[in-house]
Amino acid sequence: MQYMKKYFTEGLIQFTILLSLIGVRVDVDSYLNGYFSPLIETDGGPSSAFVQTPFHRYRDTAAGHQVHPKCPELDYFTSRRLLNEVRALGSPARFPTRLSAWLLQLDGAEENNGSTDTDQLNQESLGNEADTGPEAASNRAQEEVVKDEDEEISLDSLNQLVRSSSLEQEGVFSSSALPPPLSELQPRWQDLLADFDDFNSLVPLHMSDLDVNLANPISYNASLQDAMVTSGVDYTSAPTRGRAQITPDHGASLFNLESTNFSHSDTPPAAAGLLASPLFYLPGNRSHNDTSHSRVGGYLDEAVFEQISLLGLEGLNMDSELLNRMEGGMHPPWLEDVDSDSGLSLESRSRSPASTFASSSDSFCEDEGGATGYSSEVESISNKGGGCASEFYHWSPVDFSENIWHDHTYSVQLPEDHTPYSWAPPLKGIKEEVMSEEESGPEELSRDERRLQALGFPFSAPQIVNMPVEDFLELLEGRGLSVSEIALLRDVRRRGKNKLAAQNCRKRKLDAILGLQGEVEGLLAQRDALLRERAQTSKALSSAADGLEALSRDVLSQLRDEYGRPLSPEQYIIHCGANGRVAVRPRTNTRTNTTEAKNAKRKKDKKH
DNA sequence: TTATTTTGTCATGGC
DNA sequence: GGGCCATGACAAAAT
Known part of the structure; x- marks a missing residue:
């Protein structure tokens, strides 16, 4: 029809x-x-x-x-x-x-x-x-592309960070058959940790950009206005028309x-x-x-x-x-x-x-x-x-x-x-x-x-x-x-004014409802975007943790204890202190199995 | 015919 | 105190 x-x-x-x-x-x-x-x-x-x-x-x-x-x-x-x-x-x-x-x-x-x-x-x-x-529409599309590129750049930076850390570790520890002394490893670890600091700094920056993008009410307002004028006739293209x-x-x-x-x-x-x-x-x-x-x-x-x-x-x-x-x-x-x-x-x-x-x-x-x-x-x-x-x-x-x-x-x-x-x-x-x-x-x-x-x-x-x-x-x-005539005129005036007031009131109410509807839609979209962002961040963080774990195992496998035996990753961990010093310490009982803890954390994230 | 929406009106309260 | 406006509530008309 x-x-x-x-x-x-x-x-x-x-x-x-x-x-x-x-x-x-x-x-x-x-x-x-x-x-x-x-x-x-x-x-x-x-x-x-x-x-x-x-x-x-x-x-x-x-x-x-x-x-x-x-x-x-x-x-x-x-x-x-x-x-x-x-x-x-x-x-x-x-x-x-x-x-x-x-x-x-x-x-x-x-x-x-x-x-x-x-x-x-x-x-x-x-x-x-x-x-x-169409020029304005094209500009808006370009802005959206730029925003998307920002997100891609942020994620790419994170992935490159993890990959570069891994490659760097391979380059460091595979270049020599003998295990390097801890004094030489320490600057490398500091670089790696500095990268992680950069990684941390990337996330909030990206999230702030996301907030700006999602908080921009223009798109919602525009759609709301379109919806308000849509009445039997397709006015959805009105803004560009x-x-x-x-x-x-x-x-x-x-x-x-x-x-x-x-x-x-x-x-x-x-x-x-x-x-x-x-x-x-x-x-x-x-x-x-x-x-x-x-x-x-x-x-x-x-x-x-x-x-x-x-x-x-x-x-x-x-x-x-x-x-x-x-x-x-x-x-x-x-x-x-x-x-x-x-x-x-x-x-x-x-x-x-x-x-x-x-x-x-x-x-x-x-x-x-x-x-x-x-x-x-x-x-x-x-x-x-x-x-x-x-x-x-x-x-x-x-x-x-x-x-x-x-x-x-x-x-x-x-x-x-x-x-x-x-x-x-x-x-x-x-x-x-x-x-x-x-x-x-x-x-x-x-x-x-x-x-x-x-x-x-x-x-x-x-x-x-x-x-x-x-x-x-x-x-x-x-x-x-007469009194009745005056009453009539007063009633006419009162009813007329109240009629207008009622119409204004209803219009305002409708506008308020539509505004709230648009606001709800905007918040839902922002929520979805934030959830996607969190998933991406979690994924990047997990990847970085995997890289760190591999690096730790690689380093420990090349280190020797006082008896000349290689250090077991299950028994030792590489610890970085607040002062930037890197040290190998025996694992404590509470942190014996990082893999299990990591898996539990992944399950927890999936539930969210 | 029925359900929903729209509109006019009244009452009330605030300015 | 009166006028005006906003708004909830109700009823009737319109859809």
Whole structure:
């Protein structure tokens, strides 16, 4: 099944290239990630990332520079975002200047946009290729070879040491038929012992190198990062692949190489070839402006005016102060503050309509099938034509169907695109929205959004959540809201913030688990390496001991006792004192049989 | 249909 | 004291 999928994917890519040749825009990346059909028009908006945290920025890539497929760095999405801003505020008629300017800028933006982003993207891609390409991999491989050579050198040195000692002994004692006097043997023994000192010094040096090598966390971190971004798509080659995503402007994400499983070896040329391919819309490429660009621009215009036409242009009785604040700049101060530590969606697709509303902290009921509880209260207030609720009730309710978020993917959003009023759904949400509109009608609203909508409150839940506390308190106090309304707003804010906090917490927990997993793997690898090192050292030491034993026997066989008889190795040993003097001493009872002791030691080592 | 995972929410504690 | 954040626990939705 995997092979079939692989072949199907490759075939799909080839088919996509053919479609691109004939001018059909295909979003392969989105298709391969299962967000929506590759041929469907991406109608939606920027990523759901309303606020961001560093880990969200780094979620999908080890280096943190990978462009997420949902990344709203496209003018098309920017335009949709502006549209959503207008819609979120109730009516475009409230901001005629801004809206007109925006609409007039569309054509200019079509011509001017995209090239810089794409240029930068390509440069980053090439830069990443240079940093993480096969050259870097080759360097890493060379480093590993050097490390291996170090180990081999250490072991070879040890073996040569033992062999040289033996050869030297043979040369010394075979050169003369008569046994040399002990005074002549002593320097030789000192040389041999000095060699053993060198041998001793070799082991800790080697072990320290081993520690350095094994303690190097880079490899573990890299694999961990790879594992973290591996989700259905093989990202294991990401570090060397670099960012080869081709992202033309206006949302026409033509190809995303990250969705294809290139191997380490063929990725750089493949990426370079694709970058240079006329199939991709590169900055300055004439075909870009002539084909996809204009076509997407046409889609944009159609979509924009279609959406505007759906908004309704009737006037709204907006609170003048709020209106002034919003008209003063489509980015109120509290909404500029959304670049916080979370890239999570505040809005979520509502749970089941039948989900129970069991919050004990507020007094609002589900407003389905006839508003009850708080909704009815709001309605009653508005019907009476008094109170703050009536003010908000005349607001054109925010079209929350366009603001349904269900981004559980911690998507990345570029800082320049985090316009707080843009509550367009992420791509996944787009898919759901498209499907829902075609099949089952508009998406259901979240519980809080339904309440806010029933209240006719001019702010969406994310706006309530992200506005500074000063503005929020001013909102609560300066509007003459009822206790239940204040409780609702407080609950909305509290739940929204806690939702983000929970998502951050879970992400941190996951990262911690993955980090610990990598650490455990690293420690296991280090343990294995140390065990291998110990075995090698023991083997070398045993060999050296054998050589020493042979040398001792050779020396003793050539020595004579006072009666002219050769010394028996079973009765005498050659002892080296601390001062370097070498002497022949009778064996003691505790050390009568070195062979047995040696064998016992070997058995003991084998057990380990 | 069931088991597992994901997500939202609440409660609690610390800052 | 209030707001915010982190986190465990629970329930419901999603897979």
